Amino acid sequence: MTSRLKVALAALLIIALSACSTTTSSVRDVMGEVDRSELSFIRMAVTGSEIQTAFQDSSRLYELHSRSDEVLDVAKLVTRYYGFTLVSEEDADFVLDIKQAIPDGGACVYGMEAARDSFTFGTSVATFGIVPAKTAHCLVITAELYEGYRDDSTAIGEFISNRGWVRIYAGVGELSNYRKTVTKRDEVRALETSMAGLLNLLINEGAFK
Secondary structure, eight states: OOHHHHHHHHHHHHHHHSOEEEOOOOHHHHHTTSOOTTGGGOEEEEEOSSOBOEEEOSSOEEEOSSOHHHHHHHHHHHHHHHTOEEOOGGGOSEEEEEEEEEEOTTGGGGGSGGGGGTOSOOOOTTTTTOOOEEEEEEEEEEEEEEESSOSGGGEEEEEEEEEEEEEEEEOGGGTTOHHHHSOHHHHHHHHHHHHHHHHHHHHHTTTTO
16 A cells, blocks of 8 residues: 555545534525515514523533523524514513523434435445444524513413534544534524524414414
8 A cells, every 4th residue: 555545545534533514504595484574563572591502311411512692692683684673671572582592412313304314324445444423413492482571471382493403424432522523603503593493483373463
């Protein structure tokens, strides 16, 4: 084996074993699914004092890169982008209180179209039988909607969206390490898309009528 070939194989092995992520989540694609022409007449407050940003199963912890205040900023940005008039809670027609923004630990992969792309371990001659494992996280956003001031009498209901997702490629021992395998950029794009999915759900269910 020549030295150049050895270097090339070593490089391929490093790439194969390196953790990385990718996403095609797009807030614009989701926005196009609903009629937003009347949203500017709705005064919305988006709140979230202690947004849960981590999920733990029996043995692993999945924690966002984004802090609670950053998640709230994303939620406000998407809400404004949709065309809602963003106001303080005291002046709002509706209050959307963000409770949770978490990775789902890969649970959504079985329901995704991308799951057909073999989310398993594979083999490769070029990398000595080792290629990264593939899986995905959906980013779950949970929020409560209130009509006017927040209290039990004005609660409309709880709504959940997991439209945004991130696919990860990682070595065997890294799959459960969310923060090591998912980049913050991909995470934010998925959060934006899940927030858009949440707003679509509210619009389609007539929550603002």
